[in-house]
Structure formats: structure tokens, C-alpha cells
Amino acid sequence: MIITVASFKGGVGKTTTAIHLAAYFQGLGETLLIDADPNRSALGWASRGELPFGVVDEWQAGQQQRPYVHVVIDTQARPTPDDLSLLMASCDLLVVPTTPDVLALDALTLTVDYLRSFETRYRILLTAIPPKPSRAGAEVRALLKEANLPVFKGGIRRYAAYQKAALLGVPVYGVKDSKAEQAWADYGAIAQEILARQAQGR
Numbered sequence: 001m002i003i004t005v006a007s008f009k010g011g012v013g014k015t016t017t018a019i020h021l022a023a024y025f026q027g028l029g030e031t032l033l034i035d036a037d038p039n040r041s042a043l044g045w046a047s048r049g050e051l052p053f054g055v056v057d058e059w060q061a062g063q064q065q066r067p068y069v070h071v072v073i074d075t076q077a078r079p080t081p082d083d084l085s086l087l088m089a090s091c092d093l094l095v096v097p098t099t100p101d102v103l104a105l106d107a108l109t110l111t112v113d114y115l116r117s118f119e120t121r122y123r124i125l126l127t128a129i130p131p132k133p134s135r136a137g138a139e140v141r142a143l144l145k146e147a148n149l150p151v152f153k154g155g156i157r158r159y160a161a162y163q164k165a166a167l168l169g170v171p172v173y174g175v176k177d178s179k180a181e182q183a184w185a186d187y188g189a190i191a192q193e194i195l196a197r198q199a200q201g202r
């Protein structure tokens with residue numbers, strides 16, 4: 001399965017999502033993460049520590065000898081509509097992370113009509129959801145639902161453990177933090193949703 005992570009706004013958790021989906025899928029079969037962002041954030045993450053899967057740039061991707069069961073592609077922010085069409089055409093699912101704030105929503109709204117034409121080929125992932133008493137996560141989810149946009153049932157909560165993981169160069173389960181397990185479980189639930197979707201042949 002090929003999963004691409006893309007978003008219109010920067011800093012919404014694309015790389016964090018790509019790393020953790022790849023970590024989960026590696027547990028099921030050989031997985032490769034392609035870092036197609038010129039900032040090379042995923043490669044940087046890999047270079048600081050140890051990840052259980054391979055990370056290469058888009059140039060090295062074609063030279064891979066090993067057959068990979070899963071491929072996750074991290075991309076740069078603000079793709080043009082043409083970029084997005086290409087990304088969509090070459091993957092099984094486009095994951096679109098969005099933080100529950102007005103600026104991120106504005107960026108999403110701008111391209112909503114564009115995304116709509118792709119029906120089920122993409123799904124929006126709410127990331128960095130603030131803890132209660134904030135209702136931002138629930139409110140944004142309701143807005144997206146109202147607009148009939150496909151949203152993952154699960155969401156990624158805001159945990160400092162993800163930043164620690166990036167610094168240490170490991171997936172979040174490798175971090176000493178009381179919330180590390182919950183943070184890992186959030187992405188596990190999303191990976192399960194992706195697998196369920198694939199099993200339904202969509």
C-alpha cells in the first residue's frame with residue numbers, strides 16, 4: 001500500500017504522521033518512508049537516532065532493490081493543484097493532517113472544492129488536538145463532517161512526547177514520557193482505520 005501525507009499548511013504534523021504510520025506498518029511488513037520534502041525532515045529524524053524502517057529521498061527511491069509491502073511518502077507543504085493530482089494518482093490514500101485552528105482550516109477550506117472531486121481517495125487527520133477543556137478538536141471535526149469531508153474517526157492528541165521523539169530520532173514509543181504510550185496508540189488507531197479501509201477495497 002502506498003500512503004502519501006500532504007497538506008496545504010506547514011507544520012501541521014505531516015512528518016510526524018509519516019514517521020508513525022511507517023513505524024506501525026513496518027510491524028506488518030517491510031516498509032519504506034520516502035522523504036519527498038526538500039527540507040528533509042524525515043531524513044533528519046532518521047539521522048538523529050534509529051528508526052525501524054528505511055528512509056530515503058525521492059531520488060534514491062527508484063534504486064531500492066528490496067520489495068516493500070508498504071510505502072509512506074512525506075511531502076512538503078503547499079502543493080500546487082497539479083502536484084496534488086500527481087500525488088493522488090500515485091498513491092492508494094492521501095492523508096491530509098490538519099490542526100484544529102482557524103488558520104489551518106482556512107488553508108483547508110481553500111482547496112476543499114478541489115479535494116471533493118477525489119471522493120474517497122483522501123482522508124483528513126486531525127492532529128495536535130489540545131486537551132480538555134478545549135473543544136477545538138470536537139468543533140473542527142463537526143465542521144468538517146458538516147461539510148461532508150472524509151475525516152478519520154480517530155485523532156492525534158497534542159503531546160510533547162512527539163517533539164521528544166523527533167529530537168531523539170525514534171518513534172514516540174521509544175521516548176521516556178508518561179504519555180508516550182497514548183501518543184503511539186493514537187497513530188495505531190489511524191493505521192487500523194487505513195487497513196480497514198483497504199480491506200473494504202476502497
Ligand SMILES: Nc1ncnc2c1ncn2[C@@H]1O[C@H](COP(=O)(O)OP(=O)(O)OP(=O)(O)O)[C@@H](O)[C@H]1O
Nearest residue numbers: 010011012013014015016077128157158159162163
Ligand atoms: N500531535 C502532536 N502533538 C504535539 N506536537 C506535535 C504533534 N504533531 C506534530 N507536532 C510538532 O509540531 C511541529 C510540526 O510537526 P511536523 O514537522 O510533523 O509538521 P509538518 O507538517 O511536517 O511541517 P512542515 O510543513 O514544516 O514539513 C513539530 O515540532 C512537531 O514535533
Ligand SMILES: [Mg+2]
Nearest residue numbers: 014015037041
Ligand atoms: Mg514535514
